[in-house]
Amino acid sequence: MTGSSRHHPVYPIADSACAAHLAGDAMAGEPALRSRASRSSGFTLMETLVMLVLVALSVLLMFQMLGAYRIARERAAAQAGDIDRQGLFDAWFLESVRGLHALEDAPLEGSASGFSAVTLNPLYGSPGAPTPISWELVAQAGADTVVRYHEDGEQRWQLPLRDGQPGRFAFVDSRGGLHDSWPPGQGMQDALPASVALLSGAGSDARLRLASVRGPLQPQVVPFQLEQE
Numbered sequence: 001m002t003g004s005s006r007h008h009p010v011y012p013i014a015d016s017a018c019a020a021h022l023a024g025d026a027m028a029g030e031p032a033l034r035s036r037a038s039r040s041s042g043f044t045l046m047e048t049l050v051m052l053v054l055v056a057l058s059v060l061l062m063f064q065m066l067g068a069y070r071i072a073r074e075r076a077a078a079q080a081g082d083i084d085r086q087g088l089f090d091a092w093f094l095e096s097v098r099g100l101h102a103l104e105d106a107p108l109e110g111s112a113s114g115f116s117a118v119t120l121n122p123l124y125g126s127p128g129a130p131t132p133i134s135w136e137l138v139a140q141a142g143a144d145t146v147v148r149y150h151e152d153g154e155q156r157w158q159l160p161l162r163d164g165q166p167g168r169f170a171f172v173d174s175r176g177g178l179h180d181s182w183p184p185g186q187g188m189q190d191a192l193p194a195s196v197a198l199l200s201g202a203g204s205d206a207r208l209r210l211a212s213v214r215g216p217l218q219p220q221v222v223p224f225q226l227e228q229e
Contacts, residue, residue, distance in 0.1 A: 097211035
C-alpha cells in the first residue's frame with residue numbers, strides 16, 4: 001500500500017463512549033444550575049421583612065404630612081375668613097354711618113355701648129330708603145366683645161372685635177368735640193353728629209374706626225309738597 005493511500009484509523013466505539021460521558025456530566029450539573037438560578041431570582045424572608053418595614057414607615061410619614069397640611073389649610077382658611085369678615089364689618093359700618101338721615105321723629109340716640117338711627121344705606125334693605133338701624137357692643141365674659149347689627153328691628157349678624165379689650169362708641173359734633181353719648185346735652189342743636197367713632201383695644205393695640213355723615217345734620221324742611229290724590 002503506497003503512502004497516498006494511507007488513512008488514519010477510526011474508532012467509533014470510543015467516540016460514542018466519550019459523548020455519553022459528556023452528556024452524563026451535563027445532566028448531572030443541570031440541577032445545580034437550576035438551584036442557583038432559583039436562589040438568585042427571589043427574596044429571602046429577611047429582605048421581605050425589611051421591605052415591609054420601609055413601606056410602613058413611608059405610609060406613616062405620608063399620612064403625617066397630609067395631616068399637617070390639612071391643619072395648616074384649615075388655619076389659613078379660618079384666618080382668611082376672619083380677615084374678610086373684619087373687612088366687611090369696617091366697610092358696612094362706614095357706609096351705614098355715611099347714610100345717616102336726620103328725622104325729627106326718629107333722632108339718633110347713642111351711648112358708649114351703641115346707637116340707633118335712620119340710614120339711607122341699609123345693608124339689606126333698598127338703597128336710598130330710610131331704614132332704622134342700630135349698632136351695639138355686647139361684652140361677653142371670658143371672650144371678645146361682640147358687635148351686633150340690627151336692621152328694621154331684627155338682628156342681622158354679629159362679629160367679635162378680636163382686639164382683646166372692650167370697645168366703645170364716641171360721637172363727634174360739628175365743632176370737633178368728642179362725646180360719649182348723643183345728644184350730648186343742652187345747647188347742641190344738631191340732630192346728628194358729624195362723625196361716629198368706634199374705639200377698641202388699648203395701648204399699642206388700640207384701633208379707631210371713624211365714619212362721617214355725608215348728609216345734612218339737621219332735618220330738612222320741605223317748603224311745599226306735591227298733592228297726592
